[in-house]
Amino acid sequence: MAMRTRTWEVVMLLALLVPSTLGWEYEKERGEEHEEEKGGIFLMRNSKQVMKTEGGEVRVMRGDDMRKESSGSMHIGFITMEPNTLFIPQYIDASLILFVRRGEMKIGWIYKDEMVEKNLKIGDVYRIPAGSAFYMVNTGHGQRLQIICSIDTSESLGDDIFQSFFIGGGTYPTSVLAGFDIRTLTTAFNVTVDELRSVMGRQKGGPIVYLKGSDQPGKGVTSLMQLKQRIRSSEVEFWAEDEEEKENEPKQATAWTWRKLLNSILGENRKRKGAVRSPDSYNIYDRKPDFSNNYGWSVALDENDYIPLRRSGIGVYLVNLTAGAMMAPHVNPTATEYGIILKGTGTIQVVFPNGTSAMNTKVREGDVFWVPRYFPFCQIASRSGPMEFFGFTTSARKNRPQFLVGARSILHSTSGPELAAAFDVPEERLKKVIDSQGEGVILPSWPVVDSPFIKTVDSDMVMGFD
Incomplete structure (x- = not known):
């Protein structure tokens, strides 16, 4: 009782x-x-597909308009990448905090004017500041990569979720470099028009692409890490539609062009005495x-x-x-x-x-x-x-x-x-x-x-x- x-x-x-x-x-x-009207008003149901390719997709859930924080609105992003794919180099007008939900990845980004790379695994948390150029590679063997990220728009240009500025690219996506006058670019890179066009107009697979040599459903591209390794060993190959086109391209000029591209775009300094120490990731499960x-x-x-x-x-x-x-x-x-x-x-x-x-x-x-x-x-x-x-x-x-x-x-x-x-x-x-x-x-x-x-x-x- x-x-x-x-x-x-x-x-x-x-x-x-x-x-x-x-x-x-x-x-x-x-x-x-009243589940939808009253019971779920603090559920974020508005999922917007920001980009999608054969290699993966990015979806974003917008922060609710009711929230009025001085730091701006936060959105939640979901990035999915198929095995052996690359999220091509870009920078965005928002800060990202990445959480690796499943899989393994490598992220490369510009930290203190230097190119740094970090390997991340399940449970790792990592931050990419707004305006910092970065790329991501799914390094898990046969495993899909899933990332959850916060998107802080306090430094964004407008009311959109975020704005991507693609550095790498061609016809899709278009590199921000393509907006400059051709004479400006040839002068800046110190290359001929033909050399520049052979680099700038080839990519058409989208923001997330399969790496060259993978078992992709579509055409792949050479990874950034592979390019850097080939440049260092003077064994650069160019992307070509077939073997005949490869043979007709000036190999030395191509290697030189890519070295300039990588140095200019990714900030690689081959003469630096030591690698810069960038922030490590933090594994929340540990x-x-x-x-x-x-x-x-x-x-x-x-x-x-x-x-x-x-x-x-x-x-x-x-x-x-x-x-x-x-x-x-x-x-x-x-x-x-x-x-x-x-x-x-x-x-x-x-x-x-x-x-x-x-x-x-x-x-x-x-x-x-x-x-x-x-x-x-x-x-x-x-x-x-x-x-x-x-x-x-x-x-x-x-x-x-x-x-x-x-x-x-x-x-x-x-x-x-x-x-x-x-x-x-x-x-x-x-x-x-x-x-x-x-x-x-x-x-x-x-x-x-x-x-x-x-x-x-x-x-x-x-x-x-x-």
Whole structure:
């Protein structure tokens, strides 16, 4: 009998704290579906295909217009590259923080006027500043590369998602160099018109292309690394439609032209005494959890953990919840949060400032959600299995979420006569309810108990589980 009374008091307190959530579930039971209108307003459903080729694609989900951050709007990008493909050299008007979801890759970019290359694997986080020329290669043998990235548009030119300025290219995509007068380019490169045209007009495979010699469905191109190696060994071959064209091309002039192209475009300095030391990647899976208990764990990277985040003003996090577990209701006082479900299913609940439900909707792998700064919210894994989600925050400072329920909550810390008066209940009764939860941060699943209230409304349905 004591157990039933205690459970009833917990349920009643939850009803006081989130009445609209329970009311929303009753509406669903009556068949009044508002999933799209009310239940999913903080889900980012607008996926735009920015580019697509035989070698891969880039999709972007735009940040919601409701968000008004001084740092500008953040978008979430998804890059997919087939095995042995190259994302050709470019720079964009936005900063990127890359997270390798699957596969292996090599990224080359200009750091302090020098060309640097880094090998990245699953779990690695890496930053590319706005305006820095870069390229990416899928180096995983027979494995598709999947990258999730934040796109910070605070330095962007306009309202578009981002603007690519392709350095390499030909007819598709067109290199930004092609916009200059032909005499300007021949003078700048110190080459003939024919030599310049033989380089500038050949690429037509798109922004993501297969490397030469791979088993691609279309025609491939020579990789940038191969070109550099051949230049160093004076064994440069040119892209040609057939062997006859290769034989007719001046090999020495071609090698010289490519050396000038690489030196001019990628900043390669063959006379430098030592290679510049660029920032390393940070593997989030190698980090010891900041919090862990029997119900899950969480990791958060800030500017003190990974210095490049300080320059971007963006934080990174990763959370894993066991089946049925809940990230306790909490609020981020310093940042807006973006999340991507990496695996599993569950529920995201968000609350408006006036205490009404802003969102209470189920999510699955691939879904993207965002929660505005100050809005209370929680994430709940379904009973069918664990849920893992990764994301970004709009602050690189140490994130100190304020938990509203649980052993480490604001309610627990402020428990006293003032809080009891606010709820208009005896202090002892309030304390009994608040102290009932012995866990903090990540909470166990909703218990299956015998209660008149639970019989009326199924516990899974009340808490948003499957």
